[in-house]
Amino acid sequence: MCSFPPSTFSSCALLKHSELVTLFHELGYGMHNLLWRARYVRFHRTNRPPDFAEAPSVMLENLTLHI
Structure with missing residues (x-):
């Protein structure tokens, strides 16, 4: 799920x-x-039940809205 682009010599991976x-x-x-x-x-x-696993995930997602 988290396959982000790698950094290169010319730029960092943002x-x-x-x-x-x-x-x-x-x-x-x-x-x-x-x-x-x-x-x-x-x-x-x-x-x-799916709500128990989704609660921390959704809370951390909402944290990124304020960054």
Whole structure:
């Protein structure tokens, strides 16, 4: 999901705003997977209601609107 353009000798790799939003959105999924503590496996990762994984992703996306 996060295949950004690499830097070259003539220029550095700067992210466009849409790529930054994608990066923060995927970071929200990563934070959810690292910090989520579930007693049963069926409530973790892909086996949970979508709102639980989308909440951190959407919050981080909204953070990029103020940058």
